[in-house]
Structure formats: structure tokens, C-alpha cells
Amino acid sequence: MAGSGNSEVKLLGAWASPYVARARIALNLKEVQYEFLEEQFGTKSELLLKSNPIYKKIPVLIHDDKPICESLIIVQYIDEVWVSSGPALMPADAYDRALHRFWAVYIDDKFVPALFGMMRAPTEEAKAESKEQALASLQLLEEAFGKISKGKPFFGGDTIGYLDVALGAFVGWMKAFEEMNGFKLLDDAKTPLLCAWAENFCNNEVVGAVIPETAKLVELAKVMQARFKSAPPAN
Amino acid sequence: MVASAAVRLFGMWASPAVRRVEWALKLKGIEYEYIEEDLSNKSSSLLEFNPINKQVPVLVHNCNPIVESLVILEYIDETWKENPILPVDPLERAKARFWATFVDVKCREESRKAFFMEGEEKEKAIENLQVQLKALDEELEGKKFFSGDHIGYTDLAVGWMAFWLGVAEEAAGFKANYDVKFPNFSRWMKDFLAEPVIKDNLPPREKTVEFFRAFKQLGSCTKVNQK
Numbered sequence: 353m354a355g356s357g358n359s360e361v362k363l364l365g366a367w368a369s370p371y372v373a374r375a376r377i378a379l380n381l382k383e384v385q386y387e388f389l390e391e392q393f394g395t396k397s398e399l400l401l402k403s404n405p406i407y408k409k410i411p412v413l414i415h416d417d418k419p420i421c422e423s424l425i426i427v428q429y430i431d432e433v434w435v436s437s438g439p440a441l442m443p444a445d446a447y448d449r450a451l452h453r454f455w456a457v458y459i460d461d462k463f464v465p466a467l468f469g470m471m472r473a474p475t476e477e478a479k480a481e482s483k484e485q486a487l488a489s490l491q492l493l494e495e496a497f498g499k500i501s502k503g504k505p506f507f508g509g510d511t512i513g514y515l516d517v518a519l520g521a522f523v524g525w526m527k528a529f530e531e532m533n534g535f536k537l538l539d540d541a542k543t544p545l546l547c548a549w550a551e552n553f554c555n556n557e558v559v560g561a562v563i564p565e566t567a568k569l570v571e572l573a574k575v576m577q578a579r580f581k582s583a584p585p586a587n
Numbered sequence: 588m589v590a591s592a593a594v595r596l597f598g599m600w601a602s603p604a605v606r607r608v609e610w611a612l613k614l615k616g617i618e619y620e621y622i623e624e625d626l627s628n629k630s631s632s633l634l635e636f637n638p639i640n641k642q643v644p645v646l647v648h649n650c651n652p653i654v655e656s657l658v659i660l661e662y663i664d665e666t667w668k669e670n671p672i673l674p675v676d677p678l679e680r681a682k683a684r685f686w687a688t689f690v691d692v693k694c695r696e697e698s699r700k701a702f703f704m705e706g707e708e709k710e711k712a713i714e715n716l717q718v719q720l721k722a723l724d725e726e727l728e729g730k731k732f733f734s735g736d737h738i739g740y741t742d743l744a745v746g747w748m749a750f751w752l753g754v755a756e757e758a759a760g761f762k763a764n765y766d767v768k769f770p771n772f773s774r775w776m777k778d779f780l781a782e783p784v785i786k787d788n789l790p791p792r793e794k795t796v797e798f799f800r801a802f803k804q805l806g807s808c809t810k811v812n813q814k
Contacts, residue, residue, distance in 0.1 A: 406689065406722055420681045422688060432677035446665040447651050453658045458639065492639060 361386035364400050364412040366393065368572050370464075371423040372411040373521035373562050378427045378441060380558035381512060382434040424456055427517055439511040448500070452507065455496055456518040463489040467522065467537075470529055471573060486537060493519065494543040501545070505552045512556060520553040521563070528569035594619035595647040597633050599626055600790050601798045603747030604656040605644040610743050611660050613784045615667045657687055660740060672740045686726065686733060687744030694719050698752060702759040702803060713761055720769050723748075727771035731778060738782055742775075749776040750789055758799035 363379065363386050365372030379386050391397055391410055403412045403419035413420040413429065420429050431441040442449050466489060469482030500507050500515070507515035526537045538547045553559055596612070596619050598605035612619050624633055624643050636652035637645045646653045646662070653662050664672050674680055697719060700712035723745065727733065733741035756762055766773045779785055 415678075418678055420678070420685075422685055425681050425684045425688070428684070429677050429681045432680065446662055447648075447653070449665065450653045450658050450662040453661065454653070454655050457655055457658065 359416050360414075362389055362414040363387070364389050364391060364397070364403065364414070365410045366391050368564055368569060369410055370521045370525055373524070374423040374517050375411040375413055375426045375430070376562045377512075377517050377521060377559055378430040380562065381439075381441065381517075382430055382437045384430065384434055384437070423521075424460070424518060427514060431514065439508075441508065441512070441514045441517065443508065443513060451496075451500055452513060452515040452518075455493065455500075455507075455515050458489070459493075459518055459522075463493070463519075464522065467525065467529065470533065471577060483533075483535075487542075490537060490543055490546065494546050497545045497549060501549075506549065512553065512559070516549075516553060520550070520559065523550050523554060524563040524566065524569055526550075527566040528573055531566060531570055532573060593649050595622060596620070597622045597624055597630075597636065597645040597647070598643045599624050601795050602643055603751045606788060606790070607656045607743050607746060608644045608646060608659050608663070609788050610746065610784055611663045611672060613788060614672065614738075614743075615663060615670050617663070617667055657691060657744060660743060664740070672734075672743065674734070674739070683734070683739070683741045683744075686723075686741045689719070690723070690745045690748065694723075694748065698748075698755055701761050701763070702755045702799075709761060713763060716763050717768065720763060720765050720772055724765075724769035724772040727775050732775065738779065738785075742779055746779060746785065749779045749785075750792075751795075754792065754795050754799055757796050759803055 361379070361384055363372070363375055365375065365388060367390065376388070389397075389399070391400060396408055399414075400410065400412060401408055403414060404410075404421045407421060409421075411421075411423055411426060413426045415429075415433070420426050427441065443452060463486065466482045466485035470479055470486060473479040473482050497507060501509065504510050506512050507519075512520070530537055538550055540547050554563060594612070594617060596605070596608060598609070598621060600623060609621075622630070622632070624630060626643070629641060633643070633645060634641055636647055637654050640654060642654070644654075644656055644659060646659045648662075648666070653659050660672065673683060694716065697712045697716040701709055701716055704712060732738050733745060752763065752765075765776070780789070
């Protein structure tokens with residue numbers, strides 16, 4: 353029976369992966385006990401290859417031996433299974449849900465590739481383009497936040513919701529890139545709402561435990577940059 | 588039947604993403620106003636309702652715009668409860684969403700490359716597409732449709748492949764050979780296209796092939812403005 357205290361929950365992941373962070377934040381918000389199985393950077397375990405043969409990527413949630421793949425799908429799954437534990441991650445209204453889903457797709461399609469493009473793009477010109485795209489995306493997300501939050505602290509309103517998790521999991525990496533590149537992605541002048549939102553998000557207890565320290569991410573980024581064409585464990 | 592004034596769909600006749608939404612609306616018996624867009628000269632309404640992507644389809648319900656065809660499908664399912672297209676069980680829902688995003692992101696990417704590119708890159712894309720088709724073929728083992736005995740969300744999501752993959756092959760001169768290599772998938776394509784809601788809601792094949800042939804000639808930099 354879904355949600356029973358005896359159900360076994362495992363999460364295959366890695367400490368630095370923002371996609372994994374989405375799943376962990378959702379599990380923590382729903383107070384789900386789970387075993388975190390850390391994949392080693394650069395290798396893929398048997399369990400990962402067996403559980404996610406199509407993408408071979410983390411995160412993979414394994415619930416009573418059934419694998420669920422893709423971070424946003426995992427977050428929705430968690431919300432639907434542990435429905436009576438903690439506030440709902442998805443809004444109640446169908447149109448609000450559509451907005452959360454649209455912007456989550458936008459984040460994965462446009463924002464995240466631009467964010468990591470700043471580090472991974474092959475030329476300085478491409479890196480600069482990525483930076484422009486990342487900043488432009490955040491500007492659109494700033495406007496979206498204004499409409500969706502309706503004056504409350506989160507996209508989800510009073511409590512953290514699906515879209516907060518979708519974007520918030522990347523705040524650690526955003527801070528790391530800000531430090532490495534010496535410019536602000538979230539800027540009090542240009543994206544004041546998102547600045548306040550990021551602070552509220554990171555101040556949440558269960559979130560704070562998951563988002564890695566900026567210094568550690570910066571160190572990892574430098575290691576990765578030194579390895580030609582390496583990438584953070586991501587899905 | 589639901590009052591038509593409340594539901595509007597901005598679309599383009601050749602677009603698979605638009606048809607996907609229409610299939611869902613028709614499966615649920617929802618009446619809607621269809622607005623054909625000239626994507627080379629987009630209407631001010633489209634730009635107003637979808638300033639972010641400026642793409643079709645856009646569903647407008649009670650003046651609220653919903654964008655991204657898979658997001659629209661979930662919205663339709665949650666708003667009109669008859670003939671549900673997504674399963675109830677969370678694990679089955681997760682699987683349905685998994686295959687939908689697999690097809691929309693991965694298969695579409697390889698299909699696009701097979702369509703636009705030539706030579707070695709084209710061959711590589713076809714190879715990759717076949718690996719993907721194999722996965723879909725295996726998923727169909729023992730099932731008439733991805734969603735079971737009746738078509739559902741996953742079938743609607745994969746549905747573009749049943750018609751537009753063949754169109755792309757003809758327009759761009761390649762073959763993914765699913766009829767030979769992937770019997771379950773091949774069978775599914777025929778069964779899907781035979782469903783009344785689908786059969787009665789496809790663009791004319793010749794015209795669509797011509798359209799995509801011309802589209803390919805415009806060059807590989809052009810993106811089809813739809814999702």
C-alpha cells in the first residue's frame with residue numbers, strides 16, 4: 353500500500369547533483385524515510401544501470417523495488433504517493449498546476465543548459481551567450497514568480513511547492529557560479545523577488561540539509577573544468 | 588458536451604503537437620474553437636497568450652492560456668474528468684510521464700537530426716532512433732496500446748510517431764525500418780491510426796509530406812515553432 357510505514361524507499365544519487373537535490377528535498381518535505389545510495393563520480397553502479405537502462409542517470413527513486421526515473425517525474429510521484437504527509441507540492445487548482453509544470457519544463461529546457469553552459473561551453477563566445485540566456489531566463493522567472501506567488505514567499509504560496517523544488521534545487525550551483533564568475537545571477541536590483549525567494553527557500557530546514565555548501569561546489573567545478581568535457585552527475 | 592466559447596486552441600494544421608491536444612479534446616468530447624496560425628505571420632493573440640515561446644499549441648480556457656502540449660494534456664485531464672487519459676496509480680502515472688518525455692525529448696531530437704542532416708550524422712541519428720524504437724517496442728510487449736486496452740496519455744504523447752515519422756522518412760529520404768525490426772511498435776502504429784478519434788484528426792498525408800519537404804529545404808537552422 354503506497355505510503356505505508358513499511359515501504360522501502362531508496363534514492364540513487366550524488367551529493368552535488370541538483371536533479372538529485374530535487375528528489376531529496378521532496379522526500380524530506382514529505383518526511384519520507386529513505387536510504388541514500390551515493391553513486392561514485394565517474395562510474396555507474398549495477399543498480400543504476402539496472403534501474404534506469406534508458407538514461408543510465410541519477411536520480412532514480414526505488415520504491416518497493418520499483419524504479420522511478422527523471423527528477424521532475426520523481427517529485428510528482430512523491431507528491432502523489434505521500435499525499436497525506438505534509439502540504440501538497442502541487443497546487444490545488446488545475447491552472448496553477450499547469451503554470452508550475454510549464455515553468456518547470458522551461459527551467460530544464462532553457463535555464464539549466466544556460467547555467468551549466470557558462471562553465472561547459474566550448475568557446476568564450478558560447479559561454480557569454482549562455483550567461484545572457486541564464487540571466488534572461490531568470491528575468492522571466494522573476495516575472496512568473498510575481499504572478500504565481502500572489503504575494504506569498506514561494507511559488508507554492510505559503511509553503512514550498514513543485515516549482516520551488518524544481519528551481520530551488522539549483523540555488524547551490526547558482527551561488528557557486530556567482531562566486532566563480534564574479535557576477536550576480538540573482539540580483540537585488542533586477543530579480544528582487546527571486547532573491548528573497550532564494551533566501552526563504554534555503555532557510556527552510558529540510559532544504560538547508562540538502563543544498564551543498566557553495567565552497568564545495570566551487571571546488572568540484574574546478575576539478576570538473578580541469579577534466580575536459582566532464583559534467584556533473586545529472587539527469 | 589462543454590460550451591465552446593470557453594475553450595480555444597491556437598494551432599497549425601501540420602503540427603503534431605497541436606494534433607496531440609486535439610486528440611485529447613476529442614477523446615473527452617470537449618467542444619472548442621480552433622484558430623489556425625500562420626507561423627510566418629503570428630497573430631497578436633498568439634503572441635499575447637504565449638509571449639515566452641511564441642509557439643503552438645496554446646490552449647486558452649476561460650481566458651487562461653496553457654502552453655506546452657504535454658502540460659496541456661495534463662490540464663485537460665484534470666479539468667474534464669470524463670474518459671480519463673492518465674492512470675490513477677502514481678507508479679503508472681510516473682511511467683506514462685516517463686515515456687512521454689522520452690519520446691518528446693529523445694526521439695524527437697534523433698528524428699530531427701535524421702530529417703535535417705546528411706551523411707554520417709544522418710546515419711548516426713537513424714541508429715540512435717532505432718535504439719529508442721527498440722525500447723518502445725519492448726514496452727509494448729503484451730499490450731495493445733501503451734496505456735493498455737484503450738489509448739491514453741502515453742499513446743497520445745507517442746502518437747506523433749505513428750504518422751509524422753513516416754512523413755519525415757518520405758520527405759527526407761530515410762528509413763527507420765520499424766516494420767521489419769520492431770513488430771510491436773509497427774502494429775501499435777497501425778492500431779493507433781485506426782482509432783476513430785485519431786483517424787478523423789490527421790492532416791492530409793500528401794500535403795504534409797510536401798510541407799515537410801519544403802521545410803527541409805529551408806535549411807537545418809530553421810526550428811519548427813511548436814512543442
